[in-house]
Amino acid sequence: MLIDTPTSTPHTAPSDTANATATRARRNHDDAPDTAERFARLAELEDGPERSALRDELVAVWLPMAHRIASRFRDRGESIEDLRQVAALGLVKAVDRYEPERGAFESYAVPTITGEVKRHFRDRMWALRVPRRVQELRNRVRVARRELTQNPGSGEPTIADVAEHTGLTEDEVRAGMEALESFSTLSLDVELASSDDGYSLADTLGAPDASYDRIVDREAAKAGLSRLSERDRAILYMRFFEDMTQSRIADRLGISQMHVSRLINRSCARVRDEVMTQRSGNRSAQ
Structure with missing residues (x-):
């Protein structure tokens, strides 16, 4: 007579089940592995090949979490590949600085990695x-x-x-x-949205105006002109403001054209020297 014997089944102790449930509760994501023992061993190891290998292993198993954090910042002007690199750098820093006795690694790593990504945007993306x-x-x-x-119907x-x-x-x-x-920022060559003829942002900007330099020169020369004799000022006025030739000025004053030329050159040199002396003094005072 054949007797059926009950097949033995694995038995899990209630305490083991409770511990597993608690572990899953602490790990909020599938990319948060249980590495408490490995971190404890890492903290005990001295610098060397064994510690470096264990460190690299921990970085590798937590890398999916770093990538998940990086994906939160997608579509903000930076490629997802670059964001993952930045998040990975934050993960390495978290692994190196983590102290197991202070709590779960995820609680320390998430703000560390997030801060690294935010810092990247703050320092590099502006x-x-x-x-x-x-x-x-x-x-x-x-x-x-x-x-x-957020509420429907809300205005700006x-x-x-x-x-x-x-x-x-x-x-x-x-x-x-x-x-x-x-x-x-926009390129100066970008076409304005309201333009149909290729009008760009650069077309709205002004250009240097030489007239401002002439105004500055005239104001600088004003004091020197006021110290010239009345005849010298009259000659300069006729030459540069009334656009008279030296011959016509000579005829009006009853002197030679050569003399008019010397008076103009002397007066201009005197005013120019005074202006240059004044500017040199201003630079020295600064």
Whole structure:
């Protein structure tokens, strides 16, 4: 007679089940492996090949988590490959600085990696360099505007609305809103949206005006001209403002054309020397 014998099945102790459940509860993501024992061993090892190999192993098993954090920042003007590199650098720093007795590795690594990625955006991705305080204002204003427009039917928040929501002053909100436009820049050659004939941003910019230099020169020469004799001033006026020839000036004053030429040269040299002396003195005073 054949007797069926019950097949033995694996038996898990209640305490083991409870521990496994607690471990899964602590690990919020599939990319958060259980590496407590390896980190404890890493902390005990001296520098050397064995420690380096274990360090590299820990970085490799936690790398998916770093990639997940990097993916949160996609579509912000930086490629996902570069963001993953930055996150990986943050992971290496977290592995090197982690102290097992202070809690779970994930609790330490997540803010470390996130901070590294944010620092990358803050320091490397701005087209215009702005102070860190202004960058922080920009982020607070951006988040506040998003939160204030989440409800259906909400209009564009005013500066006062953002200030009340964030606790910032209205001047700080304005600075943050200006910084929102400083993260990226336009090429001067970009065609304006309202233009149908290739009108670019560069076409709206002014060009150097030589007239300003002439105004500066005239003002600088005014004092020297006032110290010339009346006849010398009259000769310069006829020559440079009435555009008279030296011969006509000579005929009007009853002197030779050669004499007129010498008077003009002497007066111009005197005024020029006074202006140059004055400018040299101003530079010395500075």
